[in-house]
Amino acid sequence: MAPHLLAVAVAVAAIIATVSLLAPGAAAYPWPVCGTSNDFEPNSTYQANLNLLAAMLPNNVSASPVLYATAVVGAVPEQVWGMGLCRGDANASSCLACLTQAFQDLPNDCSYNKDAAIYYDPCTLHYSDVHTLADDDTGPTTMSYNINNNANVTSDPARFERLLAALVNATAEHAASNSTRRFATGEADADFDRQFPKVYALAQCTPDQTPAQCRKCLAGLISQSLDGFQNNIGGRVLWVNCTWRYETSPFFNGPAMVRLASSSSPPAAAAAGGGERKYSVFIVVLAVVLPTLAALNLVFCFCFWRRPAPQAKQSQPMYSTEAEDVETVDSMMIDVSALRAATGNFDESNKLGEGGFGAVYKVSCWRTGVSFVQGVLPDGDEIAVKRLSKSSTQGVEELKNELALVARLRHRNLVRLVGVCLEQQERLLVYEFVPNRSLDLVLFGTDTREPLSWEQRYRIINGIARGLQYLHEDSQLKVVHRDLKASNILLDVEMNPKISDFGLARIFGRDQTQAVTSRVVGTYGYLAPEYLMRGNYSVKSDAFSFGVMVLEIVTGRKNNGSSHKSGDLLTTVWEHWEAGTVAELVDPSLGGSFPEGDVLRCIHIGLLCVQGDPAARPVMSSVVTMLGTDTVTLQAPSKPGFFARKSGTSTTVSADDGSI
Structure with missing residues (x-):
């Protein structure tokens, strides 16, 4: 594997937000x-x-x-x-x-x-x-577990890395596409190393996965962890959906299903009937790794990455230290000249939008001559550059906060950070490009495209809930977003939601339930009453904001709009709920084409999330369960919490005395 590929992969592996246990040496099962x-x-x-x-x-x-x-x-x-x-x-x-x-x-x-x-x-x-x-x-x-076998290969370690990558990925490809058990073993000749002349590999997924699902699962694990083993003679990553392992001694039963004759020869995979078929190492590796690594390789177009320090081989702490934050930031630095060139010096024609923080620019990334194994990676990946406005008085702190958080969080429903630039008085965050803009624009803007179908709306609601569950309960950090709103939900090409803008977010201790600030931040219309009036915030204040968005998605109406006869959206929905006429509020653009039971259930969940008493609001794992099944009996909601509007508009308060 090329040195710059290893550098970026190590940097990305360092910020994966998975609480895994790293056991040095050959620990004993179970x-x-x-x-x-x-x-x-x-x-x-x-x-x-x-x-x-x-x-x-x-x-x-x-x-x-x-x-x-x-x-x-x-x-x-x-x-x-x-x-x-x-x-x-x-x-x-x-x-x-x-x-x-x-x-x-x-x-x-x-x-x-x-x-x-x-x-x-x-x-x-x-x-x-x-x-x-x-x-x-x-x-x-x-539920993942990483194990290192800490002895190192000393004879031509770079060559060993290339051979190992080819073997592991060929084995993973065979497991995904050529086995009903989603299982494969592999063997390769390391003829350049007398001490460790062979390498053995294993890959497995749960058999209920499709080949594409298995390939994606294994590619994710391999890309996140392979270079972390750094010439160890063995390593494995165990997870409930898929697993992979390699050793320089035999550890599986029976002959290998995939065989690499030498470090320079193409692998042969033994078919179930005893025959063999040939693979190109390049094709096999790309087929498995590129779906996951495509996003990582966006950064190669800039060619200005700094190599991070090697990862340590001891147990990783649950929470990142300040030193780790510095190392992560350093590993993600991008030269400002590259971003200026990519954005046409931040030309107005490339601007995607602008808010209190600053402007966002779309960038097309070109990667001429960047190679992986024996091939050239495809061109055309796109990113978005978030640029701090020089006139902003509080954006630097927001940017530092956002960087410290997002670099350590990774979930399909969170927007992914690619890099950062802090040079020449520029403050830039580089994100994956999310093409369908924000939920706010799609729901309430002048978008002329087809309105969201009910299936899309439900997927958006469910995705936001899963992203919040990750932030609140499942990530290595416990994060309260504090500024959840439709404009901070971005939609990818398949209209899947991604939570963005972590400038106002705060990290909680695992046993911490709430915090208090003397200055409220966030956007009117989405703020929980206890936060707005007393400065108390918690995961339950995020749940309130989520509930507001659920009702907005179902009705197609803004909570802080002025078109509601009885005031804000929450009051309007509640009055219709009590009258049994809430179905009348469903977005007219759906044309009556929606499953009434599912819609009513979403409204019910939305009302539970906007209860005045934070203790009465469900946690997000319960919300995900409620959305996933209709067998859970929902409690009867009470009247929504107090809603305050400032001058009839949505106002973002941007000063805060808290710190991360």
Whole structure:
């Protein structure tokens, strides 16, 4: 792998917001990972359901031809979802024994945790009160485990890296596309190293994934972690949806399915019937890695990256230190001259929008001559550059806050930070380009495109909820956004939502429930009453803002608009809810084409989120569950919290005495 590729991959791996456990050396199995969001009581219904799951799941998995099964026991909110997966080279008896042992160990290791996983060499067990989908790459990210085998390859380590990348990715491709078990093993000759003459690899996904889903899952894990092993003679990344491993000694049963004859020869994959077929190393590597690395390679067009310091090989702290923040920022620096050239010196014709912070510019990225293995990466990727207005009095602090946060957060429903520039009095953040602009413009602007369908609206609501769940509960940080509004929700090419603008966000301690400020920040119409009136903010104030957006998305009306006969949108919705006529408020652009039950459920959830009492508002994991099933009985809402409007307009308050 080229040095600049390694540098950028290490930098990006350093800011992945996954709480993983890094075990130096060859630790002994099993490895349990306990969730932190929900607990259950002894002798509770959840405990009884977990016992029933333990009685059935090991048998179901071992009887399956792919050694994989899932099961659901009980009813929400005490429902238990579980999955068991055995390694593709295991047999039914060892699989049954492994999972039986797992159900004995895991409840003891993770006492009363509703969400837990445990990894053994031949099997994996995961159970939770939340159903994990096959393609849910934002699922139990806290359920991952990284292990290094710390001895190093010393003979031509750069060549070893190239051989390892080719082997791992060829093995992953075979697992994704040539195996019903979504499992593959690989072997390569390291003929240049007498001490470690061979390298072995393994890749596996849960068999319910499609080839594309498996490829995406493995590519994500490999791109995030491969270079972090830095010439170690072995390493593995374990996750409930997919896993990969390599060693310089044999560790799997049976012959390798993929074989690389030498570091310079193309790999041969042994077909199930004993035949072989040839691959180009370049094609195999690109087929697996490029879908994930395409975004990373945006930065190559600038050619001004600084190489970050190597990652340490010890346990990683749950919260980043100030030194880590400095290293992360340094690794993401982009030369200002490159951004000036890419934006036409920030020409007005390239401007996407402008707010209190400053302007946002679209950039087309060209990458002439940048190579990966034996090929040239495709051109045409786009980014957006966020430029601090020189007249802004508070934007520098917002930018520092946003950078410190976003660099450590990664989720499909958060806008992704690509780089930063702090040169020549410029303050620039470089983001992925999100082509369909903001939810505010799509809902309330003069956009002449087709209005959002109900399916798109529901996907947006659900995506925002998942992004907030990640911020509040699932990331390595506990983050309160404080400025959630439709204009800060960006829509990608498939109209999936991405939460943006973290300039006003604050990090909470894991046990912290609220904070108080003497100066309120945010946008009128979205501010929770306890925050607006007393300066109290928490994850529940974000829930209030989310509830406002849900009602705006369903009705197509702004909360702070002046068209409501009885005042603000919340009051209007509540009056119609009490009268049983709330369906009359659904956005007329839908033309009556919507499932009334789903729409009413979304309005119900929106009203629960805007309750005056913060304690009465649901947490976002509960909201995601409510949106995902109609079997959960929703509590009756009460009248929404107080809404204040300033001069009939949406006003953003930008001063704050808090600090990150």
